[in-house]
Amino acid sequence: MLTVPPTTRPLQFASDNYSGICPEALDYLLQANQGDVPAYGDDEWTQKASDAFRNIFEIDCEVFFVFNGTAANSLTLAALCQSYHSVICHELAHVETDECGAPEFASNGSKLLLAQGDNGKLDPADVERLITKRTDIHYPKPKVISLTQATEVGTLYTTDELAALSGLARHHGLKVHMDGARFANALVASGKTPAELTWKADVDVLCCCGTKNGMGIGEAILFFDRSLAEDFAYRCKQAGQLCSKMRFISAPWLGLLETGAWLRNADHANRMAAYLEQQLRQIPEVKLLFPRQANGVFVQMPQSLIDELYRRGWKFYTFIGNDGARLMCGWNTTIEAIDELVADIRDSVSLFR
Ligand SMILES: *Cc1c(COP(=O)(O)O)cnc(C)c1O
Numbered sequence: 080m081l082t083v084p085p086t087t088r089p090l091q092f093a094s095d096n097y098s099g100i101c102p103e104a105l106d107y108l109l110q111a112n113q114g115d116v117p118a119y120g121d122d123e124w125t126q127k128a129s130d131a132f133r134n135i136f137e138i139d140c141e142v143f144f145v146f147n148g149t150a151a152n153s154l155t156l157a158a159l160c161q162s163y164h165s166v167i168c169h170e171l172a173h174v175e176t177d178e179c180g181a182p183e184f185a186s187n188g189s190k191l192l193l194a195q196g197d198n199g200k201l202d203p204a205d206v207e208r209l210i211t212k213r214t215d216i217h218y219p220k221p222k223v224i225s226l227t228q229a230t231e232v233g234t235l236y237t238t239d240e241l242a243a244l245s246g247l248a249r250h251h252g253l254k255v256h257m258d259g260a261r262f263a264n265a266l267v268a269s270g271k272t273p274a275e276l277t278w279k280a281d282v283d284v285l286c287c288c289g290t291k292n293g294m295g296i297g298e299a300i301l302f303f304d305r306s307l308a309e310d311f312a313y314r315c316k317q318a319g320q321l322c323s324k325m326r327f328i329s330a331p332w333l334g335l336l337e338t339g340a341w342l343r344n345a346d347h348a349n350r351m352a353a354y355l356e357q358q359l360r361q362i363p364e365v366k367l368l369f370p371r372q373a374n375g376v377f378v379q380m381p382q383s384l385i386d387e388l389y390r391r392g393w394k395f396y397t398f399i400g401n402d403g404a405r406l407m408c409g410w411n412t413t414i415e416a417i418d419e420l421v422a423d424i425r426d427s428v429s430l431f432r
Pocket residue numbers: 147148149150152173174227230231258260261290291
């Protein structure tokens with residue numbers, strides 16, 4: 080039997096996708112691993128998971144499951160756009176910085192137009208500037224506003240901010256796409272309902288967190304405007320995103336939704352990040368870069384400190400956001416891991432004083 084030694088120290092705050100599968104998702108995965116069931120999503124697990132989404136979001140939406148977030152975002156944007164259209168997103172948006180051009184590839188060339196805004200959030204004035212900048216035939220026609228909730232730098236859009244952006248979209252005939260790779264984190268932090276944070280704020284499509292929330296594989300796509308989902312199943316199949324043994328994506332999703340684990344997991348990750356933030360605020364060499372509102376803490380640290388932490392084996396990214404260090408918490412982050420990191424930061428800092 081192959082045994083993989085567990086790491087002896089929790090040496091990472093790199094990403095919420097470093098974690099394993101949470102117990103509830105794994106439990107449902109194992110339950111689904113009994114007998115034969117119809118393939119390609121024509122099974123009871125997939126039906127139940129889709130219905131669970133419709134209940135929780137209080138709307139009869141179209142639900143699809145794909146393997147990852149890049150596929151979810153890029154196929155969705157491709158469904159909303161013709162190749163001559165454009166998508167307005169934040170300059171730090173995952174669709175721009177971390178999907179290797181997949182949205183443009185999937186849409187046969189729809190162009191991303193980059194807007195600015197503080198704290199990783201689209202500034203409505205800059206979005207409107209991009210929408211109205213040109214109306215001639217030589218410029219790719221703006222068709223979608225894509226926003227990320229929670230954002231790439233761990234901040235949240237309020238419902239008023241969402242309404243302002245979707246109001247702009249409606250006014251100018253654009254659709255609204257929400258990259259919700261960390262939607263549950265935003266949801267529990269906001270105290271709003273899933274409906275309030277999406278379709279009641281005129282969001283047309285949500286790409287919903289699975290992997291970072293506690294699944295092994297699998298994101299959900301919710302089309303609140305069902306007409307936009309026409310032929311979407313064909314698009315998924317053509318892109319190699321139709322899982323034949325679909326139950327192994329949908330059953331864990333049902334586990335997350337039915338047991339409430341998706342909310343508990345997100346809440347835990349947010350609380351851990353809050354604790355980490357609180358500890359780091361007491362270290363003068365470490366400066367918070369963005370308001371900590373979900374499960375990520377973004378800090379500026381001296382390069383010597385970053386180097387020393389890497390040397391001690393800690394893993395975290397420094398290329399996301401504006402060159403700060405990103406410290407991500409997940410469903411399985413522990414207080415002990417945070418204390419250990421903070422102790423190493425304090426110890427390292429004292430070396431350079
Ligand atoms: C992680 C993430 C995704 C999905 O990435 P995949 O690696 O393709 O699953 C999408 N958007 C944001 C903001 C993310 O952080």
